[in-house]
Amino acid sequence: MTFPWFRGAGRKGDEAAGSESARITRRSNGLSELTRVLHTEESLHLLDLGPTSAQNITYLTGMGHGIHSEDVLLASCDPSLLVPGTDGKLVMDVDRFMAENLQYDPASFDAVLFWDTPDYMHADLVKPLVQRIHRILKPKGLLLGYFHTRDAGSDAPYHRYHIGTDDTLELQRIPPTAPGREEDRRYHHFRLQRVFNNRHIENLFHDYSSIKFFLGRDNIREVLVVR
């Protein structure tokens, strides 16, 4: 199964690309700022939009916070979301995606872990997703995101983000698909779709009250956005 909107979709070697499940540890100033808040407040409601991470759940529930997990990128790969447009070409059914995902009451969460989802998401979904997050975040709520600063093309591997310590992340390449979990094969089709520059990011979070950038050495720009 291929996902035609992904750059490099259908390339040979997709599975091999995921065979390295070793983790890369990197320091994260954005995470450090976020965890400083998490340590000072109690019983916060957090939303993790990456693939299910036992490590993140352990870390965050261990701090006494409640966590919701929803892998929106995986959800966006449902082939039935592609419907014929007016010109006959397949287009993303944005309305249906938004009706089926991120269905929470307004102001439900104190913080959202967005990771690098927008870099890999279908272009039509990025803006509505950010607007929805604005709705479900509490005022002064935080969003932590990561954006590539250099276009590594379709070869930029997709990683899962695990919280290591208060200021370190462990990036894990998606492991090979487990037997009986054919749906996970979708992870191996994720390819970097675009590179947002600072102006793009500021426009994307136009409705939010503030945004702070942290530039990493590994061509990743971290952003901590305040609702």
Place this chain on the structure above:
Amino acid sequence: METSKPLDNCRADTAHIGKSVIVKGELSGSEDLYLDGEVEGVIELRGHSLVIGPNGRVRARIQARDIVIHGKVDGNVQAVERVELRKSAVVVGDILTRRIVIEDGAYFKGGIDAQKEAPKAEPVSAVAVQPAVPAPAPVSSTVIAAQALPVGAK
């Protein structure tokens, strides 16, 4: 109903529901249950363990003492002691428990409320003493425990 099951918690005193069985309605009992079939409705095994096998497909609210999930669950899950999502698990719903273990590869969409253990009253006699904190579950290299610290440990 099936007889031999290689998975954990499958002992002779465990009731089995095989993969060809479909149940619609309320499923309750006072013994451990291995469920590899399909259930739609409610599952209540207060004080007992539930294992949902790899072929199990559940659309139900679940309550039990311990719950181990290999299959697919759509509904809220509440366990007095512990919930385990094994690597083949696909769970959509909220989880309420004291301890949760999620194996790498499990899919989960929903909220987790890891309850803290209620404070224990002082034991009135030595005979009545129960361990205030259950022994930590063994954690293998592939299983990571996400556990709310018991009150006495903070």
